[in-house]
Amino acid sequence: MDADAAKANLHTYLMHEREAVLAKLEGLSEYDVRRPMTVTGTNLLGLVKHLATWEARYLGEVFDRPFPEPLPRWDVETDRLADMWASEHESRSDVTDRYRRVWAHSDATIAALDLDSTGRVAWWGDAEVPLFNVLVHLLAETSRHAGHADVLREELDGAVGTDAEAMAADGHDAAFWAQRRAEIEAAARAVG
Numbered sequence: 538m539d540a541d542a543a544k545a546n547l548h549t550y551l552m553h554e555r556e557a558v559l560a561k562l563e564g565l566s567e568y569d570v571r572r573p574m575t576v577t578g579t580n581l582l583g584l585v586k587h588l589a590t591w592e593a594r595y596l597g598e599v600f601d602r603p604f605p606e607p608l609p610r611w612d613v614e615t616d617r618l619a620d621m622w623a624s625e626h627e628s629r630s631d632v633t634d635r636y637r638r639v640w641a642h643s644d645a646t647i648a649a650l651d652l653d654s655t656g657r658v659a660w661w662g663d664a665e666v667p668l669f670n671v672l673v674h675l676l677a678e679t680s681r682h683a684g685h686a687d688v689l690r691e692e693l694d695g696a697v698g699t700d701a702e703a704m705a706a707d708g709h710d711a712a713f714w715a716q717r718r719a720e721i722e723a724a725a726r727a728v729g
Contacts, residue, residue: 540651540652540653543652543669544647544651544652544668544669544672547669547672547673547676548644548647548672550676550680551672551675551676551679552640554676554679554680554683555588555636555640555679557683557686558584558585558588558679558682558683558686559585559633559636560698561581561683561686561687561689561690561696562581562582562585562629562633564696565581565690565693565694567629569581569693569694570582570629571583571622571623572693573622574689574692574693578621578622579621579685579689580622580689581686581689581690582622582623582629582632583620583621583622583623584621584682584685584686584689585632585633585636586620586621586622586623586627586632586635586636587620587621587682588636588678588679588682589632589635589636589639590608590609590620591620591675591678592636592639592640592643592675592679593606593608593639593642593643594608594611595643595658595671595674595675596642596643596646596647596671596675597642597643597646598659599656599657599658599666599671600646600650600654600656600668600671601656602642602645602646602649604639604642605642606635606638611659611660612659612660647668647672650668651668652667652668652669652672653667653668653669654667654668655667655668656668656671658671695711695714
């Protein structure tokens with residue numbers, strides 16, 4: 538595979554994962570998109586805010602193409618943790634629209650650079666890293682957080698899938714899933 542095809546492939550997967558994350562917010566109340574679902578407070582809108590912040594860094598700062606809006610500091614603990622949740626002063630559209638602006642900025646960086654173009658990642662010990670590595674890392678991180686969003690959304694209302702249409706058209710009712718869960722629980726108890 539040539540470099541242009543490889544870059545296009547990575548970019549296509551990244552675009553799909555971005556959309557999958559945003560789809561997890563569709564149809565939910567303001568409370569549910571912000572609701573802390575884990576001991577550490579992980580929530581859907583916070584995942585979007587976090588992804589926007591770090592994508593802006595990786596495909597902005599790293600390649601000396603800074604995102605034109607302020608970002609919380611990565612090297613200050615209180616700022617670093619602020620990207621994992623949205624305050625009551627940040628609307629859902631503030632967060633999601635910003636993520637889409639980050640996409641446009643990132644997409645321009647991807648288009649402008651070759652896969653072997655290098656940038657400096659300050660939070661990796663100031664390492665010089667090629668775009669290829671940054672894209673692979675960003676795709677892995679976005680996919681990881683899309684998986685978190687899958688679990689959070691399923692816990693909130695049982696919706697599964699990678700987009701709103703798939704979530705709505707799953708075809709299984711609550712009774713099916715209750716029976717399936719009971720079957721899995723029985724298997725776990727049998728060996729535990």
